[in-house]
Amino acid sequence: MRYAEYQIARTFLIRADHGAELISFIGKVARENDIKVATFTAIGALKSAKLGYYDQEKHEYREISINSSCELANCLGNISLKDGQPFVHAHAVLADENGDAKAGHLVEGIVFAVEVFLQELKGSKLERQPDGVTGLALWEL
Amino acid sequence: MRYAEYQIARTFLIRADHGAELISFIGKVARENDIKVATFTAIGALKSAKLGYYDQEKHEYREISINSSCELANCLGNISLKDGQPFVHAHAVLADENGDAKAGHLVEGIVFAVEVFLQELKGSKLERQPDGVTGLALWEL
Amino acid sequence: MRYAEYQIARTFLIRADHGAELISFIGKVARENDIKVATFTAIGALKSAKLGYYDQEKHEYREISINSSCELANCLGNISLKDGQPFVHAHAVLADENGDAKAGHLVEGIVFAVEVFLQELKGSKLERQPDGVTGLALWEL
Numbered sequence: 001m002r003y004a005e006y007q008i009a010r011t012f013l014i015r016a017d018h019g020a021e022l023i024s025f026i027g028k029v030a031r032e033n034d035i036k037v038a039t040f041t042a043i044g045a046l047k048s049a050k051l052g053y054y055d056q057e058k059h060e061y062r063e064i065s066i067n068s069s070c071e072l073a074n075c076l077g078n079i080s081l082k083d084g085q086p087f088v089h090a091h092a093v094l095a096d097e098n099g100d101a102k103a104g105h106l107v108e109g110i111v112f113a114v115e116v117f118l119q120e121l122k123g124s125k126l127e128r129q130p131d132g133v134t135g136l137a138l139w140e141l
Numbered sequence: 142m143r144y145a146e147y148q149i150a151r152t153f154l155i156r157a158d159h160g161a162e163l164i165s166f167i168g169k170v171a172r173e174n175d176i177k178v179a180t181f182t183a184i185g186a187l188k189s190a191k192l193g194y195y196d197q198e199k200h201e202y203r204e205i206s207i208n209s210s211c212e213l214a215n216c217l218g219n220i221s222l223k224d225g226q227p228f229v230h231a232h233a234v235l236a237d238e239n240g241d242a243k244a245g246h247l248v249e250g251i252v253f254a255v256e257v258f259l260q261e262l263k264g265s266k267l268e269r270q271p272d273g274v275t276g277l278a279l280w281e282l
Numbered sequence: 283m284r285y286a287e288y289q290i291a292r293t294f295l296i297r298a299d300h301g302a303e304l305i306s307f308i309g310k311v312a313r314e315n316d317i318k319v320a321t322f323t324a325i326g327a328l329k330s331a332k333l334g335y336y337d338q339e340k341h342e343y344r345e346i347s348i349n350s351s352c353e354l355a356n357c358l359g360n361i362s363l364k365d366g367q368p369f370v371h372a373h374a375v376l377a378d379e380n381g382d383a384k385a386g387h388l389v390e391g392i393v394f395a396v397e398v399f400l401q402e403l404k405g406s407k408l409e410r411q412p413d414g415v416t417g418l419a420l421w422e423l
Contacts, residue, residue: 001311003296003398011262013178013219014144015280029142037295039323039399041180041217043232045195053379054327056351056394064381069197073232073244074215074356074375076323078295078397089397091325091355093215093234093375093383095244097194099205101234101385103242103355103377112197113275115219115230116144117180121293134395139297152403154319154360155285156421170283182321182358184373186336210338214373214385215356234356234375236385238335240346242375244383253338254416256360256371257285258321 002141006037006123014116016044022075022109023088026116030079030086037121040090042075044114049094052105059135066102071095072114075106080126082137087128143282147178147264155257157185163216163250164229167257171220171227178262181231183216185255190235193246200276207243211235213255216247221267223278228269284423288319288405298326298396304357305370305390308398312361312368319403322372324357326396331376334387341417348384353377354396357388362408364419369410 010033016025026040047069052061077090092106128137151174157166167181192205218231233247269278292315298307308322333346359372374388410419 001296001299001307001314003294003311006293006295008149008290008293011147011149012144013147013180013262013267013280013282014142015282017142018274025142029144032142039295041182041323043217043219043230045197047197051377051381053353053377053381054394055379056327056329062379066381071194071232071245073234074217076325076356078325078399089325091353093242093244093355095192095194097196097203099192099194099207099243099245101242101244101375101383102381103375103383104353104381112195113272113277113279115280117219121295126295131395133300136395138395139295139397141295141297149290152288152290153285154288154403154408154421154423155283156423158283159415166283170285173283182323184358184360184371186338188338212335212373212386214375215358234383234385236333236335238337238344240333240335240348240384240386242383242385253336254413254418254420256421258360 004124004141006121009120009122012118016111016114018111020111022111027088035120036081037126038079038118040077040116040118042114042116044072045112046070046072047110047112049109050107052107066094080128082128145265145282147262150261150263153259157252157255159252161252163252168229176261177222178267179220179259181218181257181259183255183257185213186253187211187213188251188253190250191248193248207235211237221269223269286406286423288403291402291404294400296398298393300393302393303390304393309368309370317402318363319408320361320400322359322398322400324396324398326354327394328352328354329392329394331391332389334389348376362410364410
């Protein structure tokens, strides 16, 4: 089993900038605050989004475009290092005007209004490395 | 960028009252324990619910009624002040008997059985104020 | 109202084993580390899954089989004791190649790649006991 113990360090409540792209925005907060490992949750609303679905056979992402405004019903993510830089990995559930849900890997989301709760973790270095079995960049633990 | 650093204070595990309305219930826990800033997650099952979708053009919520029992597949929320009082903001994903999902802002949810994990945060005052751009009450940070 | 205060103890980042069953895997991590109370979140992708919907009238679970690979868009869960042993309770939102979501109680999920953030809690004993009203095993608080 691969896991490591961390200590909770700084905790942030963040109001994402209206019009910003959420994944880049969280990455910017991480770089500005020298955050290397973290987990976060977010709720709010997006103007548009792109979700990803990973094809486990072909080892490639398919993109699903959401070209209308939607609720960000749920977003869970984490920050770790990839190529030495803070890398944001997030999944999300979006909902349209009828409450119908689309979900997946959050490739991009344009912020209407989003509230983020981010917890920095301190401990051993957490870096993503290519994994041959899945074709993904996974945590070296 | 607007964000503030908080310290994790008290942590609660809560079994919501059967038949209670979840948002009010969490507000009551907050008032009883003098909680002013917090984040929480919840899972369980609801007897019925109302979801909200925010119309980003008209600046008003549409309500989506779920008049049957459902799984509370996911609920993320936070507590901050609004008009000086603890205010609960939550989003949820609900699932019917076929696993089909409805999601959005959780306006109300009648508890069948719900488990809540709540983390109080200490730090600077966190108050919602009307935001002209979105028409929402957003965190002053 | 039924709730108890806990202290955050150890925090783990976990890379679930490829091919493992997620609920059992988290239970194994709990037993190996003598974890009796915890909350966790997870994101990733599953090879297949079984979701549950609790029939609130008949007091029984219906099972929903997902026989294809899917994104684990969201997973929230907790660990408490049941019959004296660590018991994992989790709910999940899954997404197919079109982003369409299925959600509910996570009965089982075969891991393609899953990242888990687990927070151990210390405090009074947390044990599930049969609840006559719902037919579920709920926290004694």
